[in-house]
Amino acid sequence: MPGKPIPATTLQGQLEAEKIEVLFRNTSFALITNLLLSAGLVWVLWNVAERNTLIAWWAAIIVLVIARLGLLVCYRRRAVTGTRPWHIYLTVATMLAGAAWGAAGTLFFNPDSTIALIFITITLAGITAGSVASYSSWRPAQYAAIPTGLPIALSYLMAGGDFWIMGLMCILYLFNVLASARQVSRVLDESIRLRIEKQGLVRQLQDEKKAADQARMRAEEANLAKSKFLAAANHDLRQPLHAVNLFVEALRHAPDAARAGEILEHLQASTQSLEGLLNELLDISKLEAGLFKPQVSVLRLQDMFDGLERELRPVAEEKGIELGFVASRLAILSDPQMLGRVLRNIITNAIRYTDRGAVLVGARRKRDGVAIAVYDTGKGIAPEHHQAIFREFYQLENPERDRRKGLGLGLAIVERLCRILDHPLALRSAPGRGTAFFVQAPLAAEGTRLLETNEEDSPAELEGWSVLVIDDEAVIRHAMAEVLGGWGCRTLTAESAEEALAMIEREGVVPDVIIADYRLREGHTGSEAIARVRKAIGSHIPALILTGDTAPERLREASASECFLLHKPVHPGRLKSALTRLQELVHEQGL
CATH class of the missing domain: 3.40.50.2300 (Response regulator)
Incomplete structure (x- = not known):
């Protein structure tokens, strides 16, 4: 599939940035050339030209070299000094340097000294030609060749005699240099453009490959998780069904009513276990289907704590651990059924995996909501399992799939319900230090009407329907x-x-x-x-x-x-x- 082209605005910006980079990269060579040629010109003209004028000219050249060197340093440190149009400053300095060089063609033009005249002409021609290579990436800087080469051409034309031919040749030479510079600039622009587009396509292909690899890995992980899910579900479904078949057969041969009653109790327990597993699987499917729609209302945390305590305290007492709820006056915004399911699953899980000690439930106000916490003094969970425990059928220390230790679906349901409710879920645990779950819910505004929780519906009679x-x-x-x-x-x-x-x-x-x-x-x-x-x-x-x-x-x-x-x-x-x-x-x- 062909990659998408780079947006024009982005491409144009990258192209300009690359051209400016080439401009500054070539400037250092131009500065060295300026110093060497200016020193050579001063040496040749020392006994020919007026020395004070020659020294002043050379000083101007050196100052402009230093100024451009400073601009080059500032550009290299632009991430520190901030974003400024350093290329514009450099272009202006380059034009001034070109004018300074061009002034030499007028100040030191001496028809009586053939050596001096030839040296000045060759030097200025070299400086003008050098601008093609140095400033080919940035067209405005190329125009520095005009103030460099035009003054000496005018000097030749104004000298009269046979010098007008040299003046005409200088003008033709300057025109040819500018034309060559434009051609080199176009070729360089196209080269930079192609390189940027190539780099963009390479990055895009790399991104697409990376995305495809990630999608493939997610698909493989999903298939592996599905296989494990089905394998665990198949085992857990078959076990109570197997028990049901055995108890049904035993019931047929029960010697007396008392024995039949015992078998019926075991049969009922097996069917309840099977129903519990099917309900958990159904909840997972409902969550996947997006059928859980939060009915958010204002609810008092203490009412929810009281209900959970009445329901779960016998379970904790049967195991010999303490279950405590810290009194709270806070009210939150949530779905009471879904949040109740979340807390019930977390507390039940904490009781199941705590052998001695206590499970404590409480809430505290935070700046951006209410954090409901469930602490236990159990064995704790190693960091490498903190993410895995929220997967379906994932259980620690239950390789034999003992249903008395749960089905491994409770925390998977908790994580998905919290995601639907938009209640952030956090876990803090370490081996030997117990576990703490945190569910964060929005705080209800003061004065908001609370949900009535004591209303009970009286069942209607179906007689005659x-x-x-x-x-x-x-x-x-x-x-x-x-x-x-x-x-x-x-x-x-x-x-x-x-x-x-x-x-x-x-x-x-x-x-x-x-x-x-x-x-x-x-x-x-x-x-x-x-x-x-x-x-x-x-x-x-x-x-x-x-x-x-x-x-x-x-x-x-x-x-x-x-x-x-x-x-x-x-x-x-x-x-x-x-x-x-x-x-x-x-x-x-x-x-």
Whole structure:
């Protein structure tokens, strides 16, 4: 793919900078030439010209050499002395030097001394020609050749006799020098331009190669992380499933009810473990899909601390460690659910990896917000693991994948939730010194209305509600009918939209709510089935979509529909809460 051309403004600036650099680089040689030729001219004319005039002229040449040398030093030190137009100063000094040399062609023009006349003419011709090489990069400086060569040409013309031919030759010579200088300048400009463009293309190719290498490395790291993620998830999913199969078989051969009750407790524990893992995986997928949208409000930290203490103190006491919360009067701006999840995961993790001592939670006001800190007296984390612990399924000291030590998803969820909330997350830890996590949240302005946290909704009764269940799995339809029937609902079940419409027509019942699985047979979706039923009945019936698909694009697609979304496995309590919420919305909107 061809590289983009360098912008004209940038190229022009680089070209001018390069030409000025060449101008100053060649100036040092011109200064040496000026000193040598002026000294030689003084020596030749010492017994021919008027000495005071000769000394004054030589002094002027030396002063101009020193001045240009000073400008050269200032240019080399321009990063220290600041940005000034040193090239303009040098051009002016060069023009003055050219005029001083040209004055020699008038002051010391002596037709009676052939040697002096020849030496002056050759010297001035050399100075004029030397300007082509010295000042070819900077065209204004080339015009110093005019005050250098023109005075002696005029002197020859004014001398009369045969000298007018020399005057004419000097003028032709000066014109030829200026023309040559312009040609050399154009060639040099083109050479510098090509070099700058080449360097720009080389840098661009290097940048593109570097970007491509970085993208390739990120892709390889992502593939490796995905492989590790799937391998760990596969292991952790299979373990509780394996236990479920064993307990089911044991339940079949249970000798008595007491033994069956024990097996049922183990079976329930295995299913809860499986559900916990699936929920963690679902949260990771939701985060990837961007489905978590912060609902920022003002909340009192003490209310959140009190809730977390009630919830997690028994866990800490069971392990024999102390869990403490420092009282706080601060109020912050955040999403209470998401921030609660962040702190809950961090505190749970701290309790899990602290064998003795305490876990302390507190907050302090900072200039740009509130820093919520969770300290523990655990083993600590080595610096090389500070970034890795926020990756999915990454766990320290758990190579056997013991689920009692967690799943390795808690901190991954914490890091992504903090990113969504725009709450900076920091970690300070060292082996043997415990760990401290810091979450920074914006401070709420004084006088802002606080979020009411004590409000509790009273569940509504579902007795008499008609529920249409659309699922292509017969066992799921049967289980849903049993659960919904137990809540007093009248249930219609169908495996497709066509069957659902036929059943509605046959039974003469319009459902109060629709529950549909997201994936149906022949590539159809629950969203499509709900839309068809609504269109056929002519009413916007409230609906729930159940899905086990955790692909981010699928989650976004399901969430975009005008339906509530629940993720499998759905706990009956969550299902009842969702139906209750739908019932409340129906009453509020008068549907």
